[in-house]
Amino acid sequence: MGVGNRAFRNVWRKWPRTLVVVIALGLSIATIISMNIGIEASKKNTLNMIQGYEDRLNEMENLNEQQATLVTVTNNTWPGGFNRTGGFPGGGSGDRPGGGDFPGGDNPGSGDTNRQRDTGSYMGGFVRNTGPVTGDAVTAISALGNVSAVIPMVQHSFGTNFRRADYAVRGVPLDPTLLSKYNLLPTNLVDGYLITSTDTSKVLISTQLQKFFNNATVGSPITINGTDFNVAGIYSSDTENNIVYMSLADAQKVTGYDSKTVSTIDVYATNESTVDGVVYDIQQIYPKYMTVAYSEMAARGLDFFKQRQSQEIASLESDQNKTQSTGDQIMFISGATAGLIVFFLMTYTVRERIKEIGTLRALGFSKSNVMAQFVAEGMIVGLIGGLLGIVIALEATPNIMRAFLPSAQAYANTTPSLEMVLISLGLTIFLGAVGSIYPAFSAAHKKPAEAMKNE
Amino acid sequence: MSEILMTKNLCKVFRKKEHEVKALWKINLKIATGDYISIQGPSGSGKTTLLNMLGCLDVPSSGHVIIDGIDVSKMGEGALTKVRAKKVGFVFQSFNLIPILSAVENVELPLELTKMSKKERRARATKLLEMVGLGDRLNHRPGELSAGEQQRVAIARALANKPAIILADEPTGNLDSKTGKKIMALLEELNQKTGTTIIVVTHDKSMASFTKTMIFLKDGRVTLIKNEQAGFDMSKSLGLPRNVTNKLIRGGLDTMEKILAATDKDLKKIPRLNRQNRKRVMEAIEDHGTK
Numbered sequence: 001m002g003v004g005n006r007a008f009r010n011v012w013r014k015w016p017r018t019l020v021v022v023i024a025l026g027l028s029i030a031t032i033i034s035m036n037i038g039i040e041a042s043k044k045n046t047l048n049m050i051q052g053y054e055d056r057l058n059e060m061e062n063l064n065e066q067q068a069t070l071v072t073v074t075n076n077t078w079p080g081g082f083n084r085t086g087g088f089p090g091g092g093s094g095d096r097p098g099g100g101d102f103p104g105g106d107n108p109g110s111g112d113t114n115r116q117r118d119t120g121s122y123m124g125g126f127v128r129n130t131g132p133v134t135g136d137a138v139t140a141i142s143a144l145g146n147v148s149a150v151i152p153m154v155q156h157s158f159g160t161n162f163r164r165a166d167y168a169v170r171g172v173p174l175d176p177t178l179l180s181k182y183n184l185l186p187t188n189l190v191d192g193y194l195i196t197s198t199d200t201s202k203v204l205i206s207t208q209l210q211k212f213f214n215n216a217t218v219g220s221p222i223t224i225n226g227t228d229f230n231v232a233g234i235y236s237s238d239t240e241n242n243i244v245y246m247s248l249a250d251a252q253k254v255t256g257y258d259s260k261t262v263s264t265i266d267v268y269a270t271n272e273s274t275v276d277g278v279v280y281d282i283q284q285i286y287p288k289y290m291t292v293a294y295s296e297m298a299a300r301g302l303d304f305f306k307q308r309q310s311q312e313i314a315s316l317e318s319d320q321n322k323t324q325s326t327g328d329q330i331m332f333i334s335g336a337t338a339g340l341i342v343f344f345l346m347t348y349t350v351r352e353r354i355k356e357i358g359t360l361r362a363l364g365f366s367k368s369n370v371m372a373q374f375v376a377e378g379m380i381v382g383l384i385g386g387l388l389g390i391v392i393a394l395e396a397t398p399n400i401m402r403a404f405l406p407s408a409q410a411y412a413n414t415t416p417s418l419e420m421v422l423i424s425l426g427l428t429i430f431l432g433a434v435g436s437i438y439p440a441f442s443a444a445h446k447k448p449a450e451a452m453k454n455e
Numbered sequence: 456m457s458e459i460l461m462t463k464n465l466c467k468v469f470r471k472k473e474h475e476v477k478a479l480w481k482i483n484l485k486i487a488t489g490d491y492i493s494i495q496g497p498s499g500s501g502k503t504t505l506l507n508m509l510g511c512l513d514v515p516s517s518g519h520v521i522i523d524g525i526d527v528s529k530m531g532e533g534a535l536t537k538v539r540a541k542k543v544g545f546v547f548q549s550f551n552l553i554p555i556l557s558a559v560e561n562v563e564l565p566l567e568l569t570k571m572s573k574k575e576r577r578a579r580a581t582k583l584l585e586m587v588g589l590g591d592r593l594n595h596r597p598g599e600l601s602a603g604e605q606q607r608v609a610i611a612r613a614l615a616n617k618p619a620i621i622l623a624d625e626p627t628g629n630l631d632s633k634t635g636k637k638i639m640a641l642l643e644e645l646n647q648k649t650g651t652t653i654i655v656v657t658h659d660k661s662m663a664s665f666t667k668t669m670i671f672l673k674d675g676r677v678t679l680i681k682n683e684q685a686g687f688d689m690s691k692s693l694g695l696p697r698n699v700t701n702k703l704i705r706g707g708l709d710t711m712e713k714i715l716a717a718t719d720k721d722l723k724k725i726p727r728l729n730r731q732n733r734k735r736v737m738e739a740i741e742d743h744g745t746k
Contacts, residue, residue, distance in 0.1 A: 006555070013555055355551060359545075361512075361539075362510070362512055362551075363539070363545070363564060364540020364616070366533065367532070367536075369568075452547070452551075
């Protein structure tokens with residue numbers, strides 16, 4: 001019979017005591033596993049959030065680069081108002097769930113990256129659309145000096161809810177040159193194709209709007225304000241997810257505009273230094289229109305975002321450090337407790353079995369044989385405790401986390417990975433070995449003649 | 456007959472602070488191969504201490520223990536462990552069987568230290584248990600066996616590695632008289648069958664009567680070595696009854712030379728040797744001288 005087999009039998013010699021020890025060991029290990037889950041998940045989440053901030057910052061910086069020469073022209077003189085059935089006859093978007101008033105708003109981070117849509121202004125949390133911009137403006141502005149592109153657009157919200165539109169129509173010119181140079185259509189198409197200048201009565205809808213339009217898919221017919229369209233493509237977006245894209249002409253038809261009227265004109269200056277001149281020139285021609293140069297506002301927004309971002313990251317890192325520190329302390333205490341539990345068990349076991357140790361020594365078992373015997377017993381106790389700990393961790397991690405690491409409770413339902421399970425098992429076996437080394441050493445070094453006297 | 460075990464001026468002194476106890480003092484023994492010996496003496500006379508020295512469980516303070524020609528008195532713990540594993544088998548008063556192991560597994564235990572295969576170990580352990588009459592109790596754990604049966608298992612275990620010597624410390628101490636005698640008879644039988652030297656520590660004279668040689672200890676010193684054969688030989692050559700010769704041996708006249716050199720004054724010092732027997736001894740000495 002090998003050492004392992006004998007050790008296994010010895011472990012269960014006083015089974016109630018072993019059971020108590022194994023349960024205590026299991027709880028310690030379950031705590032370690034739970035803390036590990038919490039810390040790892042919290043760390044991963046923090047890193048993801050930081051990465052998200054950085055990604056958004058990159059997007060904004062790229063956007064700012066594009067927007068450095070952008071000037072938008074809208075008609076703010078129109079009184080606006082909400083048409084419950086038809087929405088606003090003006091431009092602007094009502095499709096900004098959780099969106100902010102970038103530039104200069106309170107949450108530029110959640111704003112969209114397609115700056116053309118930010119022509120509306122918020123009042124009390126909902127969009128007040130701007131009025132119609134005469135089609136002559138396009139021709140007039142195009143004729144100005146230092147202008148490299150003029151992009152007319154129509155935006156119109158539809159909905160029955162006073163506070164929030166169900167969806168918005170966005171009509172853009174499908175000129176291939178403009179499309180290739182500017183992000184006029186959604187970039188993340190998940191099905192179908194992007195509409196082109198040859199398409200009529202074709203629209204792009206978001207994955208979120210599919211449900212609104214009776215689970216429409218590519219090719220499905222949908223009706224907007226009494227006009228029939230076909231879905232050409234489905235796009236996905238986290239921020240602008242309730243916009244129906246179509247050609248400018250179709251949008252004008254749906255909103256009742258004539259072919260020359262639009263809601264917004266995006267004007268691109270030839271370079272950043274000519275932006276102010278372009279704004280001045282437009283204001284000279286159309287003093288009642290609102291002209292916004294994005295370069296300054298975008299820069300302000302970016303600064304604000306950076307400031308907020310660094311605060312958020314600092315706060316996240318601080319929370320993560322606290323979670324890590326608390327978790328580490330609890331894991332250390334649990335590990336030390338597990339080691340001590342095995343130590344006391346094995347010390348007691350050795351005391352009980354001194355005579356047996358003497359007998360083994362008398363029979364010719366060496367010190368290392370005896371030591372191996374007791375260390376093996378400690379390791380088996382550790383193994384059983386570890387297995388129990390894994391079972392407890394699988395079942396009770398939420399409760400353990402609630403008790404010890406409330407800050408990481410959000411990740412309580414995370415299942416331990418196979419790697420974590422194996423490491424935990426290894427750890428308990430190691431703790432079993434470490435905890436039993438001294439008792440085993442003392443057992444092995446007992447003088448046989450002395451040990452035999454023990455009753 | 457060659458000596459399997461010898462001691463030369465073997466001493467064991469226990470020191471506690473400034474207090475010194477001479478547990479064994481200048482013990483000189485020559486134990487022949489195949490002998491069956493009892494060590495007797497009152498409690499505290501040093502019997503178990505002597506057995507521990509002979510079995511390499513303890514080391515002497517001075518002097519030598521020579522087992523099978525090897526002086527073990529200066530050996531380190533590792534070497535002593537090997538000697539115990541190969542040369543010595545132990546039988547204890549309280550059997551000292553491992554409770555989680557069955558009878559056959561207990562007997563196999565010392566064989567784990569050898570290069571024998573599992574199958575060979577099991578076969579040998581089974582054979583030994585059959586030899587001690589426990590062929591039908593192989594898979595019983597110690598708790599399921601009677602005291603006598605447990606001691607038989609312990610004897611089988613002691614024989615497992617074919618030791619040169621078996622040392623038994625009060626092997627009948629935890630047994631009733633009838634079972635004790637059976638155990639002593641078993642040891643005697645094994646001694647005759649296997650030729651293994653067996654040394655039994657006992658304080659029970661009736662149990663000691665099974666042995667060929669008796670060593671008497673008192674206060675750590677050997678007071679008498681009574682050899683059945685030597686006593687028989689002396690009785691025969693002097694023409695004296697065995698009980699008279701035994702009294703002479705116990706009184707220190709344990710060789711022919713000593714007896715032949717003794718005077719009436721020396722004989723008067725022999726305990727319980729009455730005047731009539733002293734006269735018979737003197738006559739025997741004179742007769743032996745005229746032969």
